[in-house]
Amino acid sequence: MPLRTLETRPHGAIMLDAEHTRFALWAPDAFYVSVELENGQSLPLLPQADGWFVIMTRCPAGTRYRYNIDGELDVPDPASRAQAGGLHLPSVVVDPLAYRWQHSAWLGRPWNEAVIYELHVGALGGFAGVEQHLARLVELGITAIELMPLAQFPGERNWGYDGVLPYAPQFSYGSPEQLKHLIDTAHGHGLAVILDVVYNHFGPDGNYLHHYAKGFFREDKHTPWGAAIDFRRREVRDFFIENALMWLMEYRFDGLRLDAVHAIESPDFLQELAQRVRRQTDPARHVWLMVENEHNQASLLEQGYDAQWNDDGHNALHVLLTGETDAYYADYAEQPTEQLARCLSQGFVFQGHINRHGESRGEPSGHLPPSAFVLFLQNHDQIGNRAFGERLHQLAHPEALKAATALLLLSPMIPLMFMGDELGVAEPFLFFTDHHGELAELVREGRRNEFAAFSAFADSQKREQIPDPNAPHTFEASQPDWSAPQQPAMAALYRQLLSLRHQHLIPRLPGTRSLGAEVLGKGAVSVRWSLGDGSELRIDLNLGDTPVVHTSQAGAQWLFEHPAQSADLLEQGHLAPYCALVSLTAAALLLPPDGERP
Missing domain, CATH: 2.60.40.10 (Immunoglobulins)
Known part of the structure; x- marks a missing residue:
C-alpha cells in the first residue's frame, strides 16, 4: 500500500x-x-x-x-x-482501499432519471439482505435506492436517527466491506444508492463528546434533541463535511439526503458542505444532494442542492386521501385541494404563508423546476410516526390511492416510495429502538405522549396501547413478509406507470416548467407542464367521490387513464370519481399556424 x-x-x-x-x-x-x-x-x-x-x-x-x-x-x-x-x-482501524470495486467506471445517473425507493436496511436483513431485492427493484422501474441512516447507533435495531458514530456503518447490518459490496452490486444493476445522513444531533446513548470536546455543542441554542451542534467551529464543520465526503468518495454513494436541516443553526455550513462536495468529487460523476427542511428554504435549492423532500405535497394529499386533520395535518385541513394545486404548480404549499402556529413559513418556490421537489405518498416518517404504523393502502380508498399513485409516478417531480408500497404489504412500519434501563422508559413514555395531540389518543389509557419501541416484537412486526400473498394489481400498476415514466417523461424532463394548475372541484385538480422538448404534460386528478366538470385537450395522446370506464363520463364533459388522466401533447400540435409559440 x-x-x-x-x-x-x-x-x-x-x-x-x-x-x-x-x-x-x-x-x-x-x-x-x-x-x-x-x-x-x-x-x-x-x-x-x-x-x-x-x-x-x-x-x-x-x-x-x-x-x-x-x-x-x-x-x-x-x-x-x-x-x-x-x-x-x-x-x-479500517483500510479504505481494501475493497476491490467491480464497477469502478460507474458515474451515476442524471437527476432527471431518479425514481427513489426508500428502505430500512435492518428490516430487510442487513446489507446482504438488501442485495436480494435489487434485481426485483430494477425490473419494477426503480433507478435509486435510499438507505435510512447507517451511522452506529445504540443496540442492534433503530430507525438510525439516534446515530452516535457518524463514520461507522451499523455493526449489526454488516461490515464496511459488505456495505461497499452492496453499493457495488447496485451499480452493477444500474441503480444509484443514496444515504440518509443526520448532521443535526447525536443520539442520546454512547455520546462522550461532552466529556472532552464541549465545543461540539452550543448551550445557548437547543434542538428537540438537546444542545445544538456548534457549526461555527472549524473542527466541527470539518467533522461532518469529511463524513459526507467519506460516504461519497470512499463508499461511492451517489448522493446524500440531509435530515432535518432546519435544526442546523448555521445555514452557511450547508452551503459550504455543498461547495466542497461539488469541488472534491469528480465532475464527471452525478452526485445528488437532497435536504429535509421544515423551513421550505427555496434559496438553498439554488446553492448546490438538487431537491427537497416536499412534505407539503404529502400532507395535502394525505388529507385528501384519508380525511385526517390531526396535529400537523391541521395546516392542510381547510383548503387541501387548493394547496395541492399550489404544490404541483409551484413546489411548496407554504411560501411565506402563515401556519397553524401563526408563524410565516417558507420562501417563494415557483421559479424552481419541478425536479427540485421530491414527491411521495408516504415515507418512513409518515408511516412510522403513526401510533400503529399503518400504511396508506390501509387508510385510503383503493381507487383514490391508485389515482394518487399515477400522479406520484407521472408528474415531473422526483418520485419516492417506501419499501413495500409497490406490493401493498400488510406489515406496519413502527418506531423501534433498542434502548435499555431509564432511557428505554423515557423513550417509551415520550413516544406515547407524542400522540396526546391526536383526538384518538386523548385518553391516556389508549396511549398505553401504542407499541413499546424497545420491544423486539415492535421491530419484528415492521419487517415486510415478502413471501405472503400481496396485491399483484398494485405491483402491476407501479410497473406500468414507471414504464410510461421511463419511455415518455424522463427523456423530456430537463427544462420542464410549470404552466399552472386549476382547481376543478373538491379533491380535483388539472395541472399542466411544458416539458423540455416543448411538449405539454397534463394530469387531471379527481380524488373525490363525485364527478367534476372537465374539458379534454384536442390532439392529446393519452398516456394513462384510471379507471378505464371513465371514458363515458369524459364524453359528457366530466371527470369520474377517483380518477387520473395523464396526457401528452406534442410540441407541434401546440404551435399556432405561423409556427411561433404564443
Whole structure:
C-alpha cells in the first residue's frame, strides 16, 4: 500500500500505508489522551494546537483501539470507521482501499432519471439482505435506492436517527466491506444508492463528546434533541463535511439526503458542505444532494442542492386521501385541494404563508423546476410516526390511492416510495429502538405522549396501547413478509406507470416548467407542464367521490387513464370519481399556424 498524504487534519484513525496509522482526536477539554490498542499498548497522543491530539504509529487494519481521556475514561473514536460490536466496544482501524470495486467506471445517473425507493436496511436483513431485492427493484422501474441512516447507533435495531458514530456503518447490518459490496452490486444493476445522513444531533446513548470536546455543542441554542451542534467551529464543520465526503468518495454513494436541516443553526455550513462536495468529487460523476427542511428554504435549492423532500405535497394529499386533520395535518385541513394545486404548480404549499402556529413559513418556490421537489405518498416518517404504523393502502380508498399513485409516478417531480408500497404489504412500519434501563422508559413514555395531540389518543389509557419501541416484537412486526400473498394489481400498476415514466417523461424532463394548475372541484385538480422538448404534460386528478366538470385537450395522446370506464363520463364533459388522466401533447400540435409559440 503506497504512503497516503494528508492535506488536512482529518478526524479519526487514518491508515497511511499497510502498517502505519495516524490517530487524531479533537479534545480541547482534555489534558492527556492516549490510544489503547488491543495488544495492550498504551500510546500517548501528542498535544497540538487548537485542542488536537495526534500520533502516527505502527498499526495495521483490523486493530481494535479506544481513546483514554485524562487517564480516567475510555471512549470509542467519535470518527470510528467501524466498531467491534456496539457503541461501547472498541473501534476498529479500517483500510479504505481494501475493497476491490467491480464497477469502478460507474458515474451515476442524471437527476432527471431518479425514481427513489426508500428502505430500512435492518428490516430487510442487513446489507446482504438488501442485495436480494435489487434485481426485483430494477425490473419494477426503480433507478435509486435510499438507505435510512447507517451511522452506529445504540443496540442492534433503530430507525438510525439516534446515530452516535457518524463514520461507522451499523455493526449489526454488516461490515464496511459488505456495505461497499452492496453499493457495488447496485451499480452493477444500474441503480444509484443514496444515504440518509443526520448532521443535526447525536443520539442520546454512547455520546462522550461532552466529556472532552464541549465545543461540539452550543448551550445557548437547543434542538428537540438537546444542545445544538456548534457549526461555527472549524473542527466541527470539518467533522461532518469529511463524513459526507467519506460516504461519497470512499463508499461511492451517489448522493446524500440531509435530515432535518432546519435544526442546523448555521445555514452557511450547508452551503459550504455543498461547495466542497461539488469541488472534491469528480465532475464527471452525478452526485445528488437532497435536504429535509421544515423551513421550505427555496434559496438553498439554488446553492448546490438538487431537491427537497416536499412534505407539503404529502400532507395535502394525505388529507385528501384519508380525511385526517390531526396535529400537523391541521395546516392542510381547510383548503387541501387548493394547496395541492399550489404544490404541483409551484413546489411548496407554504411560501411565506402563515401556519397553524401563526408563524410565516417558507420562501417563494415557483421559479424552481419541478425536479427540485421530491414527491411521495408516504415515507418512513409518515408511516412510522403513526401510533400503529399503518400504511396508506390501509387508510385510503383503493381507487383514490391508485389515482394518487399515477400522479406520484407521472408528474415531473422526483418520485419516492417506501419499501413495500409497490406490493401493498400488510406489515406496519413502527418506531423501534433498542434502548435499555431509564432511557428505554423515557423513550417509551415520550413516544406515547407524542400522540396526546391526536383526538384518538386523548385518553391516556389508549396511549398505553401504542407499541413499546424497545420491544423486539415492535421491530419484528415492521419487517415486510415478502413471501405472503400481496396485491399483484398494485405491483402491476407501479410497473406500468414507471414504464410510461421511463419511455415518455424522463427523456423530456430537463427544462420542464410549470404552466399552472386549476382547481376543478373538491379533491380535483388539472395541472399542466411544458416539458423540455416543448411538449405539454397534463394530469387531471379527481380524488373525490363525485364527478367534476372537465374539458379534454384536442390532439392529446393519452398516456394513462384510471379507471378505464371513465371514458363515458369524459364524453359528457366530466371527470369520474377517483380518477387520473395523464396526457401528452406534442410540441407541434401546440404551435399556432405561423409556427411561433404564443
